[in-house]
Amino acid sequence: MTAKSAKRAPGAGTVRGGRLDAAPSDLMDAINVSIDVDKRLHAEDIAASKAHCAMLVRQGIISEADGDAILGGLDTIGKEIEDGRFLFHRSLEDIHMNVESRLAELVGDAAGRLHTARSRNDQVATDLRLWLRQTLDDMDEALAGLQAVLIDKAEAHAGTVMPGFTHLQAAQPVTLGHHLLAYVEMFGRDRGRAADCRRRLNQCPLGAAALAGTSFPIDRRMTAEALGFDGPCANSLDAVSDRDFAMEFLGLAAVLAVHLSRLAEEIVLWCSDAFKFARLSDAFSTGSSIMPQKRNPDAAELVRAKTGRVIGALGALLVVMKGLPLAYGKDLQEDKVPVFKTAETLSLSLAAMAGMVSGMEFDTGRMKADAGGGFSTATDLADWLVRELDMPFRDAHRVTGRLVGLAEEKGLSLDGLHLDDMQSVEKGITEAVFGVLGVDNSVTSRDSFGGTAPERVRQAVSAARKRFLT
Amino acid sequence: MTAKSAKRAPGAGTVRGGRLDAAPSDLMDAINVSIDVDKRLHAEDIAASKAHCAMLVRQGIISEADGDAILGGLDTIGKEIEDGRFLFHRSLEDIHMNVESRLAELVGDAAGRLHTARSRNDQVATDLRLWLRQTLDDMDEALAGLQAVLIDKAEAHAGTVMPGFTHLQAAQPVTLGHHLLAYVEMFGRDRGRAADCRRRLNQCPLGAAALAGTSFPIDRRMTAEALGFDGPCANSLDAVSDRDFAMEFLGLAAVLAVHLSRLAEEIVLWCSDAFKFARLSDAFSTGSSIMPQKRNPDAAELVRAKTGRVIGALGALLVVMKGLPLAYGKDLQEDKVPVFKTAETLSLSLAAMAGMVSGMEFDTGRMKADAGGGFSTATDLADWLVRELDMPFRDAHRVTGRLVGLAEEKGLSLDGLHLDDMQSVEKGITEAVFGVLGVDNSVTSRDSFGGTAPERVRQAVSAARKRFLT
Amino acid sequence: MTAKSAKRAPGAGTVRGGRLDAAPSDLMDAINVSIDVDKRLHAEDIAASKAHCAMLVRQGIISEADGDAILGGLDTIGKEIEDGRFLFHRSLEDIHMNVESRLAELVGDAAGRLHTARSRNDQVATDLRLWLRQTLDDMDEALAGLQAVLIDKAEAHAGTVMPGFTHLQAAQPVTLGHHLLAYVEMFGRDRGRAADCRRRLNQCPLGAAALAGTSFPIDRRMTAEALGFDGPCANSLDAVSDRDFAMEFLGLAAVLAVHLSRLAEEIVLWCSDAFKFARLSDAFSTGSSIMPQKRNPDAAELVRAKTGRVIGALGALLVVMKGLPLAYGKDLQEDKVPVFKTAETLSLSLAAMAGMVSGMEFDTGRMKADAGGGFSTATDLADWLVRELDMPFRDAHRVTGRLVGLAEEKGLSLDGLHLDDMQSVEKGITEAVFGVLGVDNSVTSRDSFGGTAPERVRQAVSAARKRFLT
Amino acid sequence: MTAKSAKRAPGAGTVRGGRLDAAPSDLMDAINVSIDVDKRLHAEDIAASKAHCAMLVRQGIISEADGDAILGGLDTIGKEIEDGRFLFHRSLEDIHMNVESRLAELVGDAAGRLHTARSRNDQVATDLRLWLRQTLDDMDEALAGLQAVLIDKAEAHAGTVMPGFTHLQAAQPVTLGHHLLAYVEMFGRDRGRAADCRRRLNQCPLGAAALAGTSFPIDRRMTAEALGFDGPCANSLDAVSDRDFAMEFLGLAAVLAVHLSRLAEEIVLWCSDAFKFARLSDAFSTGSSIMPQKRNPDAAELVRAKTGRVIGALGALLVVMKGLPLAYGKDLQEDKVPVFKTAETLSLSLAAMAGMVSGMEFDTGRMKADAGGGFSTATDLADWLVRELDMPFRDAHRVTGRLVGLAEEKGLSLDGLHLDDMQSVEKGITEAVFGVLGVDNSVTSRDSFGGTAPERVRQAVSAARKRFLT
DSSP states (O other): OOOOBOOOOTTHHHHHOTTOOSOOBHHHHHHHOOHHHHGGGHHHHHHHHHHHHHHHHHTTSSOHHHHHHHHHHHHHHHHHHHTTOOOOOGGGOSHHHHHHHHHHHHHGGGGGGTTTTOOHHHHHHHHHHHHHHHHHHHHHHHHHHHHHHHHHHHHHTTTOEEEEEETTEEEEEEEHHHHHHHHHHHHHHHHHHHHHHHHHHOEEOTTOTTTTOOSSOOOHHHHHHHTTOSEEOSOHHHHHHOOHHHHHHHHHHHHHHHHHHHHHHHHHHHTSTTTOOEEOOGGGOBOOSSOTTOOBOHHHHHHHHHHHHHHHHHHHHHHHHTTOOSSOOGGGGGGHHHHHHHHHHHHHHHHHHHHHHHHOEEOHHHHHHHHTOTTTTHHHHHHHHHHHHOOOHHHHHHHHHHHHHHHHHHTOOGGGSOHHHHHHHOTTOOGGGGGGSSHHHHHHHOOSTTOOOHHHHHHHHHHHHHHHOO | OOOOBOOOOTTHHHHHOTTOOSOOBHHHHHHHOOHHHHGGGHHHHHHHHHHHHHHHHHTTSSOHHHHHHHHHHHHHHHHHHHTTOOOOOGGGOSHHHHHHHHHHHHHGGGGGGTTTTOOHHHHHHHHHHHHHHHHHHHHHHHHHHHHHHHHHHHHHTTTOEEEEEETTEEEEEEEHHHHHHHHHHHHHHHHHHHHHHHHHHOEEOTTOTTTTOOSSOOOHHHHHHHTTOSEEOSOHHHHHHOOHHHHHHHHHHHHHHHHHHHHHHHHHHHTSTTTOOEEOOGGGOBOOSSOTTOOBOHHHHHHHHHHHHHHHHHHHHHHHHTTOOSSOOGGGGGGHHHHHHHHHHHHHHHHHHHHHHHHOEEOHHHHHHHHTOTTTTHHHHHHHHHHHHOOOHHHHHHHHHHHHHHHHHHTOOGGGSOHHHHHHHOTTOOGGGGGGSSHHHHHHHOOSTTOOOHHHHHHHHHHHHHHHOO | OOOOBOOOOTTHHHHHOTTOOSOOBHHHHHHHOOHHHHGGGHHHHHHHHHHHHHHHHHTTSSOHHHHHHHHHHHHHHHHHHHTTOOOOOGGGOSHHHHHHHHHHHHHGGGGGGTTTTOOHHHHHHHHHHHHHHHHHHHHHHHHHHHHHHHHHHHHHTTTOEEEEEETTEEEEEEEHHHHHHHHHHHHHHHHHHHHHHHHHHOEEOTTOTTTTOOSSOOOHHHHHHHTTOSEEOSOHHHHHHOOHHHHHHHHHHHHHHHHHHHHHHHHHHHTSTTTOOEEOOGGGOBOOSSOTTOOBOHHHHHHHHHHHHHHHHHHHHHHHHTTOOSSOOGGGGGGHHHHHHHHHHHHHHHHHHHHHHHHOEEOHHHHHHHHTOTTTTHHHHHHHHHHHHOOOHHHHHHHHHHHHHHHHHHTOOGGGSOHHHHHHHOTTOOGGGGGGSSHHHHHHHOOSTTOOOHHHHHHHHHHHHHHHOO | OOOOBOOOOTTHHHHHOTTOOSOOBHHHHHHHOOHHHHGGGHHHHHHHHHHHHHHHHHTTSSOHHHHHHHHHHHHHHHHHHHTTOOOOOGGGOSHHHHHHHHHHHHHGGGGGGTTTTOOHHHHHHHHHHHHHHHHHHHHHHHHHHHHHHHHHHHHHTTTOEEEEEETTEEEEEEEHHHHHHHHHHHHHHHHHHHHHHHHHHOEEOTTOTTTTOOSSOOOHHHHHHHTTOSEEOSOHHHHHHOOHHHHHHHHHHHHHHHHHHHHHHHHHHHTSTTTOOEEOOGGGOBOOSSOTTOOBOHHHHHHHHHHHHHHHHHHHHHHHHTTOOSSOOGGGGGGHHHHHHHHHHHHHHHHHHHHHHHHOEEOHHHHHHHHTOTTTTHHHHHHHHHHHHOOOHHHHHHHHHHHHHHHHHHTOOGGGSOHHHHHHHOTTOOGGGGGGSSHHHHHHHOOSTTOOOHHHHHHHHHHHHHHHOO
């Protein structure tokens, strides 16, 4: 790219003020102009301008006639944009100046009065908060939807036994319902974080003007209320330079993405030939351009991978903000791409995950068979020794370790060992021990609060519906 | 390092179970053993064990006599550690096994009953939550302390005029008090995020055991309550594999570090020869090994730089967690270093920042003189045109731009222009305009809510004391 | 979004193979389809297909007639795309299937033979390497261009004295030319890293097929050579699953972005009202919508901020790659956005930086005046004491510290002190000392290799031209 | 922590210069003092001081007698540190002042002459480059060691058939030797990056002094040569403010950590109950405190997790460096922890990985049996159709898809289908097709360059030995 200066559309002077003679170079335009990104804020920008205008009228700062003209013009512009008839000009840099410039065409001089007692600095902060607030509401709905799908599956599989893993090694049998409810908890915390973020961002920057407030007798509470904010931001310098809401959003988004990546990883594992626990619906499987037999879990892999994009966006904004002096700096313009891209990515990932889980079919026979592998009821055996023989747990742990070694040596499962063999290790063991060595008994016995027993899972399903879906 | 196997302390077998014959290699020890890091959790580990023990007794799972022995032994161990008399063994891997092993020495067989119905997986999750809860409380106190220092300075400088910058260019005069209160808002939000994190983490994992709950008739509510938790975690798989609390903590820590970096950057700027707004106390300045005249703001630079460490820690844990299947995996052991290091870093940074701000002296004359530079009252002039001549803001903006150009051409400030000159640009301008061109008038006039006017700042100081320090 | 299944364009079956019955859901399409991103690889994809086709013909795997048809068809498609006449179908997922499908329309059955002995896995790896190789060449050119601008400015300002800062405090006078050449070194290292990355990536994956190589008698050296690669990748599993080249590119991009951010920070400082060292051209300045007097260095701030985007992209890809088992996984599709966006960002930033530096004007009077502030020649004084009075440096450092203290107390600069005053601190000092206290003498004296003396700078300019621009 | 000022050890004045009256506060010490971290650089610091001293003598800047005293003193200090007899003082801030202060005790006044024509700024940059150069050499050796282990295993398993996965779905049979060699390629590129980093960092900052060079007639080439550098850094400002070498190191370290994480992930999968491909030696397995049967691959999980730490360290330093103006700032002190911790982490991870791979035993029967699952020779069938029936690949792909569907419907593998069944889909198929449907035939046939055929793998083993281990 070369740095020659371009012809500019009329109106461009507005933005650059009377003090800059030469037009910006093409390069300056290329790096500076944000309309391609921030036009997504059009509805919020118009809503905020309407609230500001109504306030200016009520405070007597502009006339009712000018106010009416402005409000009418803004409505027209809103419709033009929604209908795709609005012509965005790069020479007008951003959404704010595009709207104001069109307003001047529509209503003439009155348009020039709208920017009284405000600045693009407080405008854009207001717009982005409004946009993010809606995004958080949408995300909450999507998360609730995913929780509903998981809860339904959990209910259907409250009694489905599968291997519970630690270190991806068979640890103890668990129920699939219990496993799925773990994700319901995670997504529940994500919703909590989103709600906290929403509450904290719901302060209105409008009226902070460029950085210092204004000498016009504005009523910031009125505009805040009109836009659904809880009140105005308390400090004007902070109002225009703060991007905490965006950083906090990206922080919670990263944790959510991590949760999605964990579930996605499990789907990839469960659908693998080695596990064969589950099968995705055709609608969420892909084939191969060379291997005709493939059923690939691409959507799960993509959900897992997109964690990178979200964590990257978080890092990006933190780097942008690091070391910025007050108040507004143009660096802050770099807040939008990470926020917008993250919202898009998560919206898609949440919907895809709900679709995948909803259509996934489980091979419950295979899962149950595998649940018994890896001596997975060894803990049950140790606990039996504690309970029935009053053995200290540490001793029981050692005895069980020897029994596992014996079984492995003989190529048997634990409940395949003869009582004689067991007694050769610990003579107190009786026939009754076999009652705890089956996987069904194992899961049923773990009925402490929060445990995997089917009855507990059913209670947890019902509690989760109450906590999360009503 | 080579991979030969080492002699092991007695008791090591406990950890490795009966199934592993060979001892771990030195390398395995070097990568696996966590006692150097997690011994910091000793107080929490003992508190959790005591709560667990008391519950086991009340539920009749272990005898009162055993319970008393265990509780007494744990108290002894707690004292030994605090007094520096406790001998940590690397062969016992972590804090949990070190404590249990010593307990066996002290109380014999009863010690072996403590691990009934629990696992290191729920133990460590409990310990870390307890530790982080205390850390969040300490951080809240440190943040309040920093806010107090800032609020006091803000009160003292409610009327001190300085240049307000956007893009580091003089924009409009502001008051130093107003500027400092912007940081009080930021740190206030940090405290809000910390409180939300604390509330959300305050669920007790104890009783989740390895991953699936337990068949012993435990009372999870009792242990949760004894440890000050709001209740037990609802899902055992989630309880042992969740590290949301650590990720959420690091997320809020990163935002806090960004805030500190912004203030640190300003201190570096203000103390520079170019700005000369402020001077750090000798106690927070450093010299040079080669340049004898230096007074370097090293502490501010280090606070700014340590943002990197905190953002790095956040990234580190997110990477660890990405794509981990349930339930516990050893990867989770990598949660502690980022959390501990971040807490240390922020504790130090917050204290250093409070010390710096508290001892900083401002050159108010220089600040006021600079406040008038850069045509900083141009907005006041434009607003005057709007208010007095009923000019639309856009026109006023253009007229003012021309006046600034004229002043610059003549090498004058705005209030150095003759009325004649002004009228040559806009004939409606009157002598009264000079009333808004001084920096004192400028800041006094910006008295909208959240604005920079000294009176507003005093109100804001008093409101901030009420919101944050009572 | 809801998960209903869409009607699909003909040809879609090709991708999904014969084993998937139902069409993918809209959601699956939304998350899976990559054509919007990877169509940027069209030229590389066609070039690679042509090389592959020519090889298949020469090896007798397909007929010459089929080969000719395919080559002709590919040329046609290339032109269609360049002319904007090509219709991309989302139902065909990616650039590879879009091209192949159109090829079938153009040349019929022969098209079906092109995919012999290859897979999309090796295709996309080849395409991306080709694309990145060109990008690295373009980046090298842009870096050389920026170096040229800096070297020219450095030559013009070889003798321009300015304050040299450490900790942003006046340390010692330096020359502006010397300062600018520091960046020439940085960008020189960036070019070195880019060259190393280019060399390392220049291995051809083509022929690795899906993951395991092929049973067709292909000649991988022939295709590698035709595409300008140094040879074929040595291991087929590695060839399709390796994204080192992308990670290495993002790594060097992050360092380059850091360099740009440092220069951008200095431009922001230098153009500030506090420093007033420099002024950007109008073409690279912006105004304000509310403050008519502003000349904002937005481009510099944006270059500084975009570091975040690049560091974020690096983090994103590292997260994607972490923990992926071999061979190809769909996660790898997430390599493109970070690479493409980073290349765009840097291309723009480099051009904008060259434009800014080129048009920047320096206030050399102001810079020189400030160079003498802050007792900046104290080191010269200490060195004089060492040289002339044979004082150990540590003693000289202490003596100078006292002289600085004395001067500060009296409100004088070092060369403003009377000889008497100096002698009251160290009686050996003579009139000759004043010869080293001026800033011109100071910079001229620092003529060690790599030092700031104007003569050294001129030599360095000439050496830099030789090293970097020929 | 409170901010009171502490009593200081004698000598502390040296560092702070004559201009700071009050002692630093404890807090200032806590945040500023780096000796706990940088004492690791003691050998490098002494080596650099010796080189500097020898040069000062040869240039006549200090006397031979002083030079001899200094060199002798430095040797003494080196021995004291190695023997653990050296007393480090926090009041002396860092390794440089600790050494110099002790030198003064040992040799008196001469010690004060060592700091002539240098500064801590160029000293620390030199020390860290020397340290990192050695670290890169050690890392190269560790990488070569890991490659050797992998190559040996690859040779032993050149003919061991296992499933090759894409998307973790069975794709095509491969050989284990081929799979392991993919990692040899990755680690080979890591070594290449390390070598490039080493070459680029091998420039000597010594003599840049604080930032501007020096007026003493030093010989920078002499010191550079004495320390094994290729030459002196070309620009003094760059020399003291550049940390490219550290960022480049962390960048390549992150890619290496990603490679290790991929292999670690595969080890976790292979050792899982679902895969059962491999078993770690007891020396690299761990047990469970509650589940006596466990053999956990903790070391592999930790290697995988530690990727987070390395990526975090990279992010940390990039954040530190972003936006720093020239020349030295105290922020740069934050370069050491990420570099040191990363070097430690990788050293440990590489050794642990070599130990794990070396002792890992494979269940080749299980691997081969699984290699035939998932219709993994479908591509062989399609290729047969192309070769023998001259079918375009696209048609062959479709036909094979139908055959896979048929086999799945009948619960058969592909080679379990009757010829009749096959002919019902494609009548041209003959008995000869069964020759390509076995997994041994499949791998043997993929003998293109870089392919998985055992013969190719043996050639690749031998080529790898030549490329990487000689």
